[in-house]
Amino acid sequence: MRLQFILSELGIGLRRNLSMTVSVILVTFVSLTFVGAAGLLQIQVDQMKDDWYDRVEVSIFLCPDQSEQPTCAAGEASEEQIEAIGEELRGEALEPYVQQVYFESKDDAYEAFQERFADEWWAEGVTADQLQASYRVALVDPEQYQVVSDVFTGRQGVEVVRDQRQVIEPLILVLNRASLVAAGLAAIMLLSAVLLITTTIRLSAMSRRRETGIMRLVGASNLFIQLPFMLEGAIAATIGAALAVAGLWFGVTYLVQDWLAQSVQFVPYIGTDAVWQIAPLLVAVAILLAAISSVVTLSRYTKV
Amino acid sequence: MIRFENVSKVYARGARPALDDVDLEVERGEFVFLVGASGSGKSTFLRLVLREERPTAGRVFVAGKDLSTLSTWKVPHLRRQIGAVFQDFRLLPNKTVFENVAFALQVIGKPKHHILTTVPDTLELVGLGGKEKRRPHELSGGEQQRVAVARAFVNRPPILLADEPTGNLDPTTSVGIMRLLDRINRTGTTVVMATHDDEIVDQMRKRVIELDSGQMVRDQSRGVYGSDR
Numbered sequence: 001m002r003l004q005f006i007l008s009e010l011g012i013g014l015r016r017n018l019s020m021t022v023s024v025i026l027v028t029f030v031s032l033t034f035v036g037a038a039g040l041l042q043i044q045v046d047q048m049k050d051d052w053y054d055r056v057e058v059s060i061f062l063c064p065d066q067s068e069q070p071t072c073a074a075g076e077a078s079e080e081q082i083e084a085i086g087e088e089l090r091g092e093a094l095e096p097y098v099q100q101v102y103f104e105s106k107d108d109a110y111e112a113f114q115e116r117f118a119d120e121w122w123a124e125g126v127t128a129d130q131l132q133a134s135y136r137v138a139l140v141d142p143e144q145y146q147v148v149s150d151v152f153t154g155r156q157g158v159e160v161v162r163d164q165r166q167v168i169e170p171l172i173l174v175l176n177r178a179s180l181v182a183a184g185l186a187a188i189m190l191l192s193a194v195l196l197i198t199t200t201i202r203l204s205a206m207s208r209r210r211e212t213g214i215m216r217l218v219g220a221s222n223l224f225i226q227l228p229f230m231l232e233g234a235i236a237a238t239i240g241a242a243l244a245v246a247g248l249w250f251g252v253t254y255l256v257q258d259w260l261a262q263s264v265q266f267v268p269y270i271g272t273d274a275v276w277q278i279a280p281l282l283v284a285v286a287i288l289l290a291a292i293s294s295v296v297t298l299s300r301y302t303k304v
Numbered sequence: 305m306i307r308f309e310n311v312s313k314v315y316a317r318g319a320r321p322a323l324d325d326v327d328l329e330v331e332r333g334e335f336v337f338l339v340g341a342s343g344s345g346k347s348t349f350l351r352l353v354l355r356e357e358r359p360t361a362g363r364v365f366v367a368g369k370d371l372s373t374l375s376t377w378k379v380p381h382l383r384r385q386i387g388a389v390f391q392d393f394r395l396l397p398n399k400t401v402f403e404n405v406a407f408a409l410q411v412i413g414k415p416k417h418h419i420l421t422t423v424p425d426t427l428e429l430v431g432l433g434g435k436e437k438r439r440p441h442e443l444s445g446g447e448q449q450r451v452a453v454a455r456a457f458v459n460r461p462p463i464l465l466a467d468e469p470t471g472n473l474d475p476t477t478s479v480g481i482m483r484l485l486d487r488i489n490r491t492g493t494t495v496v497m498a499t500h501d502d503e504i505v506d507q508m509r510k511r512v513i514e515l516d517s518g519q520m521v522r523d524q525s526r527g528v529y530g531s532d533r
């Protein structure tokens with residue numbers, strides 16, 4: 001009886017304020033899409049950091065066969081040159097900076113290359129001789145890149161010294177900024193969602209003042225009186241959250257996976273599982289929004 | 305059943321008290337008229353019983369409970385023991401007679417089978433048998449007030465409060481409502497009725513409490529409307 005009654009009251013309320021209900025759904029939809037986008041960007045950044053920071057290292061590329069660098073004028077790096085560089089890397093002078101060194105021969109490079117681009121048609125024609133050997137140096141403190149760079153840049157047999165972080169950092173910075181912007185927009189949208197839900201609940205409460213007045217008079221409990229209003233807000237907000245999840249799912253599927261992943265390939269992209277990961281959060285935020293709005297409004301408009 | 309101990313009520317700081325040091329007791333099963341000029345504090349008295357207002361000074365006891373120490377979440381329980389009827393009926397226009405009365409039971413969580421037996425009984429009692437499916441606008445004022453009485457009484461509360469229940473009705477219809485309240489009173493229900501209707505008070509010959517500017521100026525058993533007329 002109770003449940004049935006509450007549900008029917010709820011239905012009346014939702015229909016009576018249909019346009020308000022729709023606008024609550026839309027506002028929560030948009031605001032939670034921003035919240036979700038911020039969350040997804042953050043997941044993306046974390047994923048890139050995880051993927052790259054472990055592997056971030058200074059690469060000392062040794063001269064390949066036909067390089068135009070002046071340091072490679074003598075042709076491919078010789079065994080002695082390679083040895084000397086290896087010894088210096090492991091030597092006392094660089095010990096405070098260098099954590100680990102390993103040598104990637106041309107064959108190693110070939111293997112890694114084939115593994116990485118296994119599915120690509122253009123990778124097939126590449127041979128080990130077209131690649132170059134390198135020292136991969138993991139630093140104690142990645143910020144100390146310059147030290148290693150200074151020692152080896154310009155040395156005979158070294159084509160170029162490169163810090164991978166230089167490639168990745170700007171991208172991560174951009175993503176972090178985008179994530180901040182999304183979070184900022186999300187905050188503004190969430191505020192307007194709270195205001196709108198508050199207004200909706202207030203209108204709904206006022207349009208049913210007669211009913212709630214009688215309910216109080218005959219001794220209905222506070223919860224019983226307020227529950228339909230709370231559910232009204234919660235349901236509209238949850239529908240908004242569901243739409244936001246759907247929107248993000250489509251976004252990740254079509255924008256990130258179908259389009260971005262095809263055009264910019266070296267990035268480890270998030271998948272739709274990330275959307276499912278943040279979906280509960282979005283629903284929780286929606287319910288929280290509705291709860292805050294209900295508490296604020298109902299304490300004032302349906303008091304005992 | 306209802307006891308006021310030196311109760312005063314001041315709505316706004318500095319304003320004249322709406323009730324001024326009222327001290328009285330209404331026994332179980334009594335029928336009491338509350339009379340007095342407009343603004344004398346009758347509605348305030350009833351609102352204090354319903355705990356819609358709280359006294360500025362003094363204590364109110366209803367059904368053995370001290371309302372000043374009653375916590376807010378127990379107020380609904382108090383109100384289930386009090387039925388209330390008003391001058392303006394306060395019916396829900398888009399619900400039928402049956403639904404209006406059933407509403408009072410639904411919102412306090414009574415089971416369906418209980419509602420389906422109690423509501424027709426109560427409608428029969430107030431003389432509305434056969435009009436269950438009408439909506440308020442399809443009823444006369446007197447009939448609407450009967451619906452309101454049915455709604456107030458359907459949960460069989462030990463106390464019934466009526467604030468000028470005949471205020472909007474013609475004399476003949478009013479007599480009908482008074483007969484109904486009298487019948488309810490005879491089932492053991494304590495009835496307190498605020499009214500301006502001198503004919504009715506004079507006819508019924510019940511206890512009369514008169515308020516004047518918030519002060520109780522008369523408490524007379526088997527009294528009449530105005531002592532000075």
Ligand SMILES: Nc1ncnc2c1ncn2[C@@H]1O[C@H](COP(=O)(O)OP(=O)(O)OP(=O)(O)O)[C@@H](O)[C@H]1O
Binds near residue numbers: 346
């Ligand atoms: N909510 C309120 N806020 C401030 N003052 C109020 C309030 N309700 C009543 N009053 C004042 O309290 C006094 C008593 O009002 P009350 O409604 O109890 O009178 P009453 O006897 O019921 O009058 P009537 O016969 O016209 O219904 C009046 O002076 C009124 O202006």
Ligand SMILES: [Mg+2]
Binds near residue numbers: 346347348467
């Ligand atoms: Mg009054």
